[in-house]
Amino acid sequence: MAYEPKPEHKFTFGLWTVGSRGTDPFATNGPTRGPKTPAELVYLLGEVGAYGVNFHDNDLIPIDATPAEAESIKKDFRKALADTGLVVPMATTNLFSDPIFKDGAFTSNDPTVRAYAIKKVLNAIDLGVEFGAKTYVFWGGREGTETDSSKSAVDAIKRTREAINFFCEYALDKKYDLKFALEAKPNEPRGDIYNPTTGHMLAFIATLDHPEMVGVNPEVAHEHMAGINFMHGVAQAWEAGKLFHIDLNDQYPGRYDQDLRFGSRDIKAAFYLVKFLEDVKYAGSRHFDAHAYRTEDYEGVKDFARGCMRTYLILKEKAAQFNADKEIQSILAEINADDGSMSKFFGKYSAEKAAALKAQPFDRTAIAQRGLKYERLDQLTIDLLLGAR
Numbered sequence: 001m002a003y004e005p006k007p008e009h010k011f012t013f014g015l016w017t018v019g020s021r022g023t024d025p026f027a028t029n030g031p032t033r034g035p036k037t038p039a040e041l042v043y044l045l046g047e048v049g050a051y052g053v054n055f056h057d058n059d060l061i062p063i064d065a066t067p068a069e070a071e072s073i074k075k076d077f078r079k080a081l082a083d084t085g086l087v088v089p090m091a092t093t094n095l096f097s098d099p100i101f102k103d104g105a106f107t108s109n110d111p112t113v114r115a116y117a118i119k120k121v122l123n124a125i126d127l128g129v130e131f132g133a134k135t136y137v138f139w140g141g142r143e144g145t146e147t148d149s150s151k152s153a154v155d156a157i158k159r160t161r162e163a164i165n166f167f168c169e170y171a172l173d174k175k176y177d178l179k180f181a182l183e184a185k186p187n188e189p190r191g192d193i194y195n196p197t198t199g200h201m202l203a204f205i206a207t208l209d210h211p212e213m214v215g216v217n218p219e220v221a222h223e224h225m226a227g228i229n230f231m232h233g234v235a236q237a238w239e240a241g242k243l244f245h246i247d248l249n250d251q252y253p254g255r256y257d258q259d260l261r262f263g264s265r266d267i268k269a270a271f272y273l274v275k276f277l278e279d280v281k282y283a284g285s286r287h288f289d290a291h292a293y294r295t296e297d298y299e300g301v302k303d304f305a306r307g308c309m310r311t312y313l314i315l316k317e318k319a320a321q322f323n324a325d326k327e328i329q330s331i332l333a334e335i336n337a338d339d340g341s342m343s344k345f346f347g348k349y350s351a352e353k354a355a356a357l358k359a360q361p362f363d364r365t366a367i368a369q370r371g372l373k374y375e376r377l378d379q380l381t382i383d384l385l386l387g388a389r
Helices: 038-048 067-084 111-130 153-174 198-205 220-225 230-239 267-279 298-324 326-335 351-359 364-368 374-385
Strands: 011-014 052-056 090-092 135-139 179-183 214-216 286-288
Touching (some): 011 298, 038 067, 038 298, 153 179, 198 214, 198 230, 220 230, 267 298, 267 374, 298 326, 298 374, 326 374
Parallel strands (some): 011 052, 090 135, 179 214
């Protein structure tokens, strides 16, 4: 079958994605799908051909579960993983649903809340590692404000840094083979969320005690909400060696967090993203953090999951076609032509190099008159995506 997902594609879904019951974003209307157990969701993902499954702590173990209930759930989940061959590459903590986190977790003004949040994460890290997770994600869904009268932004940064440093030391002390990835979002459910973009997160990571252990988990929808070019943020993270994980979905700019099926809204942006990941040979999971429409039953959820993976594979094929297209590559070669005459001016600074560059004449008018053929190049890309090439 064409575009069949395979383990080497590393397509993963969260329990919260295929397990979404179709509630409205703000829960103004009830669920349209019944509940499924974590084990049942693993079997569903096995049926559609996924590689792995990720979870928040309370996606797997309800927050009020007894020890006996937790062991029973884990036993069933472990059996489902063994039966399907699915793995758990990533885990995370729910620090946003319970009312205790109404004003944040690590950034709460209440030290009791901050202490509880750290305890919850420590237990959740243990749970993730128990099932083989090598990446641990932090999304600060409540780490923000509706009014800046309420807390100090500087204190919030310091408290977050202290928490992440604590978790790094915990992983080192436990000798866990684990890296951490920070996920940015500009707003919603809070009015404003701290460290709102991938760029903010990269700057924050540089201030940590163990920056080598911490990277980013950029999400398409979160950057598109802010009107930002997602692929550019991913490229920055990759160039910095910090692309530890990635969340794929789709989003209309300026809307609430929609978590649409990957590639279903902005096919051009999705193409450039897939092309980038494939060109640089990104080896991590392709995690789909999205939800089926609330109109769907669980057969529709399977259609949604298959659609995410199928679109990625179609765009991967289109990326290979782009790289092999003679006219496209000819234009790119012309655009990037370099006769070597300027190479003496680049690289590490020297006084001699600076003096030679200041003495070098440039014909600005002639250089500016050169057409770059970007219109033709872009239309060739559109032709390729629409199947007209």
